Amino acid sequence: MSREAGSNSHMLRGDAHRELRAMLLTAHPCPPLPQIANSADNMMRRVFSSHDFLSTAIDRMLLEPDKKRDIERRDAQLLLCRRLAAALPGLLENDSTDALYEEFTRFARSYVALYFPIARRETLDIRFEPLDNVCRGDAVHLAACAHLRALRVFRQAINGSDGGDDAKNAFEDLSYGDVLRAFATEVKNSGGYFEGFTTES
Secondary structure, X not given: OOHHHHHHHHHHHHHHOHHHHHHHHHOOOOOOOEEEEEOOOOOOEEEEEHHHHHHHHHHHHHHOOOHHHHHHHHHHHXXXXXXXXXXXXXXXXXXXXXXXXXXHHHHHHHXXXXXXXXXXXXXXXXXXXXXXXXXXXXXHHHHHHXXXXXXXXXXXXXXXXXXXXXXXXXXXXXOHHHHXXXXXXXXXXXXXXXXXXXXXX
């Protein structure tokens, strides 16, 4: 097979998984977070949505399937989701957005690391910007608004309701902290996972 044909084959395989990847991201119980990337020489720094990194990790899993490894990873991730959901009621009651953000960043690191080989997990450099650095209308804030909207529609579809206008609300006027709190409420109400949703074929 030529290099060009091999490249096209890889692109087609990745594209074939687009819908499954989108579903996994929609059901993900953590909002997009401001993840930091540094260049190899540490001279350049950029901030991007943590869901971009997660999407790449999901692609790795879908393109290199291993049933035993994937079952172990999924079980470990479901446990993380349930632990997150158990922690959220207390954090919401305490009304500490900083503590809520810290919980989400801790969860995000642990969750995405499970897509990597054990030897790589200790060396992954996953860092996030401070909560207050996310401004209303920037890329991470808008991604979080879109994810909250998608999560509400997804949950309501599973529960057999259309949600009316509530599911279609725009959240762009909310601060990033308020979007995180609204998202945390959705996850708390779901128990951290969704009945009937599975990655098993």
